[in-house]
Amino acid sequence: MTPLLVVLGAAVGAPARYLTDRLVQSRHATGFPWGTFTINVVGSFVLGxxxxxxxxxxVTALVGTGFxxxxxxxxxxxxxxxxxxREGRRLLAVLNAVGSVMAGLGAAGLGLAVGTTL
Structure with a gap:
């Protein structure tokens, strides 16, 4: 049963990633990967x-692992x-790397705090 729950969660998570990335990127013409950044931060919060x-x-298999x-x-x-x-946009690369890790950890910690109150 657990593998089926993982598959079901993934069947929703993968299209959600694609659609969210397209939506967010269409609203930002900065060259910064806002779509992936947003998805990873939101996912970290949900997992936390x-x-x-x-x-x-x-639920852990469906939402945590699958979705x-x-x-x-x-x-x-x-x-x-x-x-x-590679494009010579090193500052954006560093901001993406550091910002993604810091925001992801912060979102996971916030999610953990929210989850413990539920």
């Missing part, structure tokens, strides 16, 4: 909330950061 809420293993695993994307974050550096 799930972890803090001490949910059932089924958040398919929604968030470390590989795209890495690819976009390297791409910015």
């Amino acid at each position: 909330t799930v972890a803090g809420a001490a949910t059932s293993p089924a 958040c695993g398919a929604l968030t994307t470390y590989s795209t974050f890495g690819w976009e950061t390297v791409g910015l550096a």
